[in-house]
Amino acid sequence: GEDVEQSLFLSVREGDSSVINCTYTDSSSTYLYWYKQEPGAGLQLLTYIFSNMDMKQDQRLTVLLNKKDKHLSLRIADTQTGDSAIYFCAERTDSWGKLQFGAGTQVVVTP
């Protein structure tokens, strides 16, 4: 199975906040990432957090990191229909930048 685990599906109403959760296994991970993938497209980096941080905010995005529980979350404020996509959590597992991805969370935003 995946070393990085995510819930598979999230439905949210437009204007509400979305919270996507992720658990990882490698306690030595230095960076943790959130990528967005729209249909037929590649991966778009949304944000990342260094492992010595607890929180990072970037406009509508808030990343929370609980290193003790190896838990990462992404909160999207004021979710819009354009936020509908698959969101991948990834941990950087070595100094060469190798990424270990979760299976992705499909977010569907309803009007």
Next chain:
Amino acid sequence: EAGVAQSPRYKIIEKRQSVAFWCNPISGHATLYWYQQILGQGPKLLIQFQNNGVVDDSQLPKDRFSAERLKGVDSTLKIQPAKLEDSAVYLCASRAGSTEAFFGQGTRLTVV
């Protein structure tokens, strides 16, 4: 700044045929990755280059997959012969130094 370019975007082949994918990374990015993304799964690293040297190919099925990065710039990934389970999106990514990796749009391979 131009992004990571991949071609072709789509490819359909019969099993046992061969296929090649091409990637041109962002200019100046020394690190290049090939990931395989099977439908419904997250991307998995196949091979990683630092300039023209292989750093990690532990997950590359070397009996049928090969990759090269001549001159440390663009790269090709080849599958010969293809199997049905090779149907996936093949993503190329590049990175400079300690910054984040940038991904191309991928090549969607269907093996029938």
